Amino acid sequence: MISLFPIAKIRCASILIYAVVCLSTNFAHASETGQKVSLLFAGDIVLDGQPGKWITKGKDPFSAFAAVFASTDIRIANLECVVAKEGQAADKNFTFRAEPESLSVLKRHVDAVSIANNHSGDFGRAAFSEMLTHLQKNQIQYFGGGNNLSEAHRPLIIERKGLRIALLGYNEFMPRSFEAGTASAGIAWSEDEQLVLDIQQARLHYKADLVIPFMHWGWENEHHSNQRQQHLAKKMIDAGADAVIGGHPHVLQETSTYKGKPIIYSIGNFMIDALDNEAQTLGWVIRLELDKHGVTVWDSRVAKISDEGIPEPQAQLASACWVRGDKQTRLCSNVDTGFSPAQIQRSGALPKALAN
Numbered sequence: 001m002i003s004l005f006p007i008a009k010i011r012c013a014s015i016l017i018y019a020v021v022c023l024s025t026n027f028a029h030a031s032e033t034g035q036k037v038s039l040l041f042a043g044d045i046v047l048d049g050q051p052g053k054w055i056t057k058g059k060d061p062f063s064a065f066a067a068v069f070a071s072t073d074i075r076i077a078n079l080e081c082v083v084a085k086e087g088q089a090a091d092k093n094f095t096f097r098a099e100p101e102s103l104s105v106l107k108r109h110v111d112a113v114s115i116a117n118n119h120s121g122d123f124g125r126a127a128f129s130e131m132l133t134h135l136q137k138n139q140i141q142y143f144g145g146g147n148n149l150s151e152a153h154r155p156l157i158i159e160r161k162g163l164r165i166a167l168l169g170y171n172e173f174m175p176r177s178f179e180a181g182t183a184s185a186g187i188a189w190s191e192d193e194q195l196v197l198d199i200q201q202a203r204l205h206y207k208a209d210l211v212i213p214f215m216h217w218g219w220e221n222e223h224h225s226n227q228r229q230q231h232l233a234k235k236m237i238d239a240g241a242d243a244v245i246g247g248h249p250h251v252l253q254e255t256s257t258y259k260g261k262p263i264i265y266s267i268g269n270f271m272i273d274a275l276d277n278e279a280q281t282l283g284w285v286i287r288l289e290l291d292k293h294g295v296t297v298w299d300s301r302v303a304k305i306s307d308e309g310i311p312e313p314q315a316q317l318a319s320a321c322w323v324r325g326d327k328q329t330r331l332c333s334n335v336d337t338g339f340s341p342a343q344i345q346r347s348g349a350l351p352k353a354l355a356n
Contacts, residue, residue: 035161036296038072041214041264041286043247043303044080044117046272047098047106050308055102061271061310062109065285067337068301068313069109072287073160076167076214077270078247079106079113079120079142084130087123090175094274095122103138112156116144116169116187117216117248121178128178129185144169144214145180145187152180152188155202155211163290166208168198172217172228173248190217192232196239203240209292215246218253218266221277225253225265233263242294245286251279255320255329262288262295262322273309281305284319297323299332313337 045051051061062069069075081096083103089095096119106113113135121128128145135142143156155166170190180186195213202208213236218229225233225246233244237258244263246253253266268283275281284300299321303311314334321332 035163035291037074037160037163037165037290039165039212039288039290040069040072040075041245041267041288042069042075042077042110043267043270043283043285044250044272045077045106045113045270046081046096046119046274046309047079047083047102048081048096050273051271051310052098052102054308054310055105056099060105060108062105064310064312065301065303066109068285068287071338074112074158074165075110076112076114077106077110078117078214078216079115080117080272081119082121082123082127082131083134084123084127086130087127090122090124092122092175095119096274097123097127100134103134103140107138107140110140112141112143112158112167114144114167114169114214114216115142116152116171116214118171118173118175120145120187121175125178125185132185143167144171144216145185147180147185149180149182149186152186153194153198155198155206155208157202157206157208163292164207164209165290166202166206166211168195168202168211168213170195170213170215170217172215190215190232192235195232196235199236199239199241210242210290210294211240212243212245213241215244216248217246218249220249221251221279222249223251223253223279225256229265230256233265234258237261237263242290243288243298250275252282252284255322257322257327257329260294260324262298264298264320267300269305270303270311271309272305273307275305275307275309283311295324297321301334301337 054061083098146152172190179189202211249266252268256263283303288298300319302314302317318331
């Protein structure tokens with residue numbers, strides 16, 4: 001008599017293999033066509049001064065934007081200060097140092113920060129190294145700086161819904177003396193050849209699906225990008241970047257598109273009380289929706305910064321937005337706090353400040 005048990009086992013194994021293949025295929029298909037990730041960028045954040053005093057009093061200076069931040073999968077900001085107790089102030093017009101306790105509030109709203117800017121080194125390398133420890137302790141990821149040159153240029157890889165996103169940060173504004181060294185802590189300085197190599201390595205070595213540099217560049221209080229920014233933005237996209245986001249001028253600058261990839265030259269300030277003109281009180285919070293092929297749509301929300309350095313949403317204003325395939329930036333409503341690409345509508349002629 002022939003036993004049917006081995007045949008049953010073979011059939012069960014075949015069914016199991018088939019099921020696994022089907023599930024894997026369906027997941028891969030979902031990752032390619034259905035799964036999208038939203039990514040938020042906020043501008044310069046200084047947790048010193050009045051915003052720091054708010055935190056000391058138990059208040060949350062991010063509270064007015066909490067819903068906007070919560071509407072995205074990943075939240076990124078530029079941390080425009082050192083967070084430490086150690087160090088001596090550098091000989092500069094402005095130096096910013098925040099209390100380590102402020103990071104517990106930052107953590108509620110932000111997943112990662114760029115530390116590639118001209119204030120991370122305000123209190124020296126010891127304070128900078130202390131900040132890295134505090135960020136790690138609070139589980140806030142960082143990029144654009146590290147304990148040595150290799151770490152400073154290493155991409156931060158964030159994976160969501162099957163997408164591997166590489167974030168890189170670079171500073172172009174003096175002083176350069178705080179650039180990371182072979183064995184010394186500091187920030188990533190923007191050198192064209194190294195930057196191109198970093199973008200390529202993010203894909204080849206770190207297996208990133210998407211690469212986005214967050215730049216600290218341009219001249220303060222200039223409302224239009226300069227030739228250096230424009231040239232470098234195109235070079236980064238030619239190297240494989242899927243979008244370029246910028247800050248540092250403390251004011252908003254125009255947006256552009258190159259090879260179907262968005263360039264946002266400056267998103268301005270977000271939380272800072274060291275302001276010296278009205279234009280510096282307006283900033284954008286940028287939200288991008290991503291798929292395997294890059295940015296499908298981005299929109300923005302306007303932040304009006306009070307005399308105390310606290311951002312407030314401006315629901316009555318329209319601001320920049322874009323949909324893949326557009327050759328020009330659109331204007332969109334600021335009323336909705338959720339991430340709703342379907343609500344992006346054209347609204348007539350573009351103001352000069354937003355034209356490509």
